[in-house]
Amino acid sequence: MPTRYTRREYLAASVAGMSTALAGCVEGIMSDSGVSATDSSISGSPMYQYDSANTGYASDEVGPTQNITQLWSFETEGAVQSSPAVVDGIVYVGSLDGNVYAVDAVTGNQQWSFETDGSESGSVLSSPAVVDDTVYFGSEDDSVYAVDANTGDRKWTFETGESIYSSATVVGGTVYIGSNDNSLYALDATSGDLQWVFEIDDWVRSSPAVVDGAVYVGSHNGTLYALDSNTGDQLWSFETGRPVQSSPAVLDGVVFALSYNGSVYALDTDTGDQIWKFDANEGGQSSPAVVDGTVYVGSYDSNIYALDVSSGEQQWVFETGDSVYSSPVVVDDTVYAGSYDDNVYALDANTGDQLWSFETYESVYSSPAVVDGNVYIGSADNNIYALSES
Numbered sequence: 001m002p003t004r005y006t007r008r009e010y011l012a013a014s015v016a017g018m019s020t021a022l023a024g025c026v027e028g029i030m031s032d033s034g035v036s037a038t039d040s041s042i043s044g045s046p047m048y049q050y051d052s053a054n055t056g057y058a059s060d061e062v063g064p065t066q067n068i069t070q071l072w073s074f075e076t077e078g079a080v081q082s083s084p085a086v087v088d089g090i091v092y093v094g095s096l097d098g099n100v101y102a103v104d105a106v107t108g109n110q111q112w113s114f115e116t117d118g119s120e121s122g123s124v125l126s127s128p129a130v131v132d133d134t135v136y137f138g139s140e141d142d143s144v145y146a147v148d149a150n151t152g153d154r155k156w157t158f159e160t161g162e163s164i165y166s167s168a169t170v171v172g173g174t175v176y177i178g179s180n181d182n183s184l185y186a187l188d189a190t191s192g193d194l195q196w197v198f199e200i201d202d203w204v205r206s207s208p209a210v211v212d213g214a215v216y217v218g219s220h221n222g223t224l225y226a227l228d229s230n231t232g233d234q235l236w237s238f239e240t241g242r243p244v245q246s247s248p249a250v251l252d253g254v255v256f257a258l259s260y261n262g263s264v265y266a267l268d269t270d271t272g273d274q275i276w277k278f279d280a281n282e283g284g285q286s287s288p289a290v291v292d293g294t295v296y297v298g299s300y301d302s303n304i305y306a307l308d309v310s311s312g313e314q315q316w317v318f319e320t321g322d323s324v325y326s327s328p329v330v331v332d333d334t335v336y337a338g339s340y341d342d343n344v345y346a347l348d349a350n351t352g353d354q355l356w357s358f359e360t361y362e363s364v365y366s367s368p369a370v371v372d373g374n375v376y377i378g379s380a381d382n383n384i385y386a387l388s389e390s
Contacts, residue, residue, distance in 0.1 A: 044085075044086045044087045044088065044371050045058065045084070045085055045086045045369035045370070045371050045376075046085055046129060046130045046131060047085055047127070047128075047129035047130070047131070047167070047168070047169060047170065048083055048085075048127040048129070048167040048169075048207050048247065048287075048327075048367070049083075049207075049247065049249065049287060049289065049327060049329065049367070050329065050369075052169050052170070052171045052209065052210045052211065053209050053210075053211045053249065053250045053251065054207065054209040054247050054248060054249040054250065054287055054288075055249055055250075055251055055289065055290050055291065056249060056287070056288070056289025056290065056291075056296070056327060056328060056329045056330060057289055057291040057329070057330045057331075058329075058331055058370065058371075061331045061332065061370055061371055061372070062331065062332045062370075062373050063331040063332060063334055063336060063346070063370040063373060063374070063375055064346065064356070064373065064374070064375060064387060064388055064389035065332075065334055065346060065355050065356070065389065066355060066356060066389060067356075067390045068346070068356045068358050068387055068388070068389065068390070069387070069388055069389070069390040070358070070385060070386070070387060070388075071106075071108070071374060071386040071387060071388040072107065072108030072385075072386045073108065073383045073384065073386070074091075074101070074103050074108045074110070074383060074384045075382055075383050076096075076097055076101070076382045076383065076384070077095065077096075077382065078095040078096025078097035078098075078123065078382060079095075079096050079362070079365075079378075079379075079380040079381075079382060080093065080095065080366055080378025080379055080380065080382060080383060080384050081096070081365035081366055081378060081380060082094040082095070082124060082125065082126070082127050082128070082366060082378055083127040083167075083327070083366050083367040083368070083369065083377075083378070084127070084128075084366075084369045084376045084377070084378065084384060085127065085128045085129060085130045085135075085369065086105055086369045086376055087130040087149070089104065089105045089106065090102050090103065090104065090105060090111060090149070091103045091104075091105050091369075091376050091384065091386075092128040092130055092135050092149070093127075093378060093384055094123075094124025094125065094126065094127070094128060094137055094139075095123070095124055096123040096124070096125075097123070098115055098116045098118060098122035098123055098124065098139075098141075099113045099114060099115050099116070099124065100113065100114045100116075100124055100128060100135065100137055100145075100147070100152075101114075102135075102149070102152060103384070105371070105372070105374070105376070105386070108386060111152075112151060112152035113152060114135075114145070114147050114152045114154070116139045116141050116143065117139075117141055117143065117157070118139060118140060118141025118142075121140055121141050121163075122139050122140060122141040123139065123140040124137055124138075124139050124140070125138075125139075125140060125164075125165045126138040126139070126164055126165060126166055126167040126168065126177070126207075127167040127207075127367075128167075128168075129167065129168040129169065129170045129175075130149055131170040131189070132189070133148065133149045134146050134148065134149055134155060134189070135147050135148075135149050136168040136170055136175050136177075136189070137167070137168060138165070138166060138167070138177055138179070139163070139164060140163040140164070140165075141163070142159055142160050142161065142162055142163055142164065142179070142181075143157050143158065143159050143160070143164070144157070144158040144159075144160065144164065144168070144175065144177055144185070144187060144192070145157055146175075146189070146192060156191060156192035157192065158185070158187055158192045158194070160179040160181050160183065160185065161179065161181030161183070162179055162180035162181035162182075162203075163179070163180045164177065164178070164179050164180065165178075165180065165203075165205040166178030166179065166204055166206060166207050166208070167207040167247070168207075169207060169208045169209065169210050170189055171210040171229070172229075173188065173189045173190065174186050174187065174188065174189060174195060174229070175187040175188075175189050175192075176208045176210055176215055176217075176229070177207075177208070178203075178204025178205060178206060178207070178208065178217060179203075179204060180203045180204070180205065182199060182200050182201060182202055182203060182204065182219075183197050183198065183199050183200065183204060184197070184198045184200070184204050184208065184215070184217055184225075184227070184232075185197050186215075186229070186232060195232075196231060196232035197232065198225070198227055198234070200219045200221060200223075200225070201221055202219050202220040202221035202243075203219065203220040204217060204218075204219050204220075205245045205285075206218035206219065206244055206245055206246065206247050206248070206257075207247040207287075208247070208248075209248045209249060209250045209255070210229055211250045211269070212269075213228065213229050213230065214226050214227065214228065214229055214235060214269065215227040215228075215229045215232075216248040216250060216255050216257075216269070217247075217248065218243075218244025218245060218247070218248060218257055218259075219243075219244060220243040220244075220245065221243070222239055222240050222241050222242050222243055222244060222259065222260075222261075223237050223238065223239050223240070223244065224237065224238045224240065224244050224248060224255070224257055224265070224272075225237050226255075226269070226272060235272075236271060236272035237272065238265070238272045238274070240259035240260075240263065240265065241259070241261055242259050242261035242283060243260045244257055244258075244260070245260070245285040246258035246259070246284065246285050246286060246287050246288070246297075247287040247327070248287070248288075249287060249288045249289065249290045249295075250269060251290045251291075251309075253268065253269050253270070254266050254267065254268065254275060254309070255268075255269050256288040256290055256295055256297075257287075257288065258280075258283060258284055258285070258286060258287070258288065258297055258299070259283055260283035260284070260285075261283050262279055262280050262281065262282050262283040262299075262301075263277050263278065263279050263280070263283070264277065264278040264280065264288065264295065264297055264305070264307065264312070265277055266295075266309075266312060276310075276311060276312035277312060278305070278307050278312040278313075278314065280299040280303065280305060281299065281301035281303070282299050282300040282301040282323075283299065283300060284298060284299045284300040284301075284323065284324065284325065285325060286298035286299065286324055286325060286326060286327050286328070286337075287327035287367075288327075288328075289327065289328045289329055289335070290309060291330045291349075292349075293308065293309045293310070294306050294307065294308065294309055294315060294349070295307040295308075295309055295312075296328040296330060296335050296337075296349070297327075297328065298324025298325070298326060298327065298328060298337055298339075299323075299324055300323040300324070301323075302319055302320050302322055302323055302324065302339070302340075302341075303317050303318065303319050303320070303324065304317070304318045304320065304324055304328060304335065304337055304345070304347065304352075305317050306335075306349070306352060315352075316351060316352030317352065318345070318347055318352045318354065320339035320340075320341050320343065320345065321340075321341030321343070322339055322340035322341035323339070323340040324337060324338075324339050324340070325338075325340060325363075325364075325365045326338035326339065326364055326365060326366060326367045326368070326377075327367040328367075329367065329368055329369070329370055330349055331370040333349045333350065334346050334347065334348065334355065335347040335348075335349050335352075336368045336370055336375055336377075337367070337368065338364025338365070338366055338367070338368065338377055338379075339363075339364055340363045340364070340365075341363075342359055342360050342361065342362055342363055342364060342379070342381075343357045343358065343359050343360070343364065344358045344360070344364055344368065344375065344377055344385070344387065345357050346375075358385070358387055360379035360380075360381050360383065360385065361379065361381035361383075362379050362380035362381035362382075363379070363380045364377065364378070364379050364380070365378075365380065366378035366379065366384075373388060373389065374386050374387060374388050375387040375388075
């Protein structure tokens with residue numbers, strides 16, 4: 001029998017996919033101030049947390065560390081809780097207004113928009129993945145879409161049994177994505193044909209990590225699963241006891257994930273055995289970023305933690321003004337993340353010292369993409385922002 005959850009957990013669940021999903025508007029308004037996928041050297045940010053392992057790290061990128069200024073903002077008709085993908089100078093992001101938008105990364109000008117089939121029920125909470133000139137994303141109208149990255153024209157649609165908050169991971173010609181119909185799907189990236197489906201007994205709002213022939217994903221039933229990426233057969237499962245809406249990150253034979261029970265887990269990718277566990281004050285849905293011996297993760301307790309990758313020992317903690325739904329990313333020794341306190345933060349990756357903050361007009365569920373020296377991130381104030389160093 002499914003566990004009964006608190007109102008806060010239920011509300012958080014309703015935005016689990018949102019922290020990767022929203023920014024669009026019918027017109028796209030400029031502000032006055034505006035002017036293999038697991039390879040960390042991949043150009044841009046083609047999918048949630050940069051790559052198919054959800055590492056949240058891009059070794060070849062640089063980002064602003066001081067004198068932050070707003071390059072542009074793009075206004076939408078819905079909260080921007082989706083996390084943007086940035087490829088070849090274009091920012092791709094979904095919106096609660098039921099659209100996905102392509103926006104010029106330098107100017108903020110809209111290139112195209114795509115409206116889902118669900119009208120008022122078609123909010124796009126999942127973050128787009130952009131691979132081989134195709135944009136893949138899920139929608140609250142129960143469907144997975146593939147659209148042309150250059151024109152926004154529809155290529156195919158696959159209908160699941162419920163709304164989709166999970167973000168797509170695209171590897172080797174296959175799209176992996178979860179649904180609130182309690183299933184994880186593997187779809188042919190070219191045709192949208194079903195390759196396999198893995199059925200669970202609760203929502204799949206976590207976004208899968210796909211590494212070395214295995215798919216790692218969490219479920220609202222409190223379990224983290226490892227599946228064969230070719231067949232969907234279960235390799236192992238690990239129970240945390242509370243929902244796992246955090247998307248797992250995988251590096252060097254270890255999978256890292258946060259549970260609603262307040263614990264960050266490090267598990268062996270081959271066996272699912274626990275290597276270590278770190279207990280925060282509260283749980284959450286922030287997905288870990290992993291780089292250079294450190295795990296970075298946010299929590300509903302308002303903190304961003306840095307943990308030793310081998311032991312789980314706390315290296316530093318930074319307190320924001322409210323819950324951290326956003327997933328940190330790490331670029332050039334700087335950690336970037338948003339907070340429910342309306343701010344975007346840049347922190348020194350080694351010390352946790354604040355380098356700068358930028359205040360939006362509403363909560364920041366979205367996770368940042370840092371590309372070509374700019375930070376791209378959405379806010380519940382209906383805008384996607386491009387931030388740069390003046």
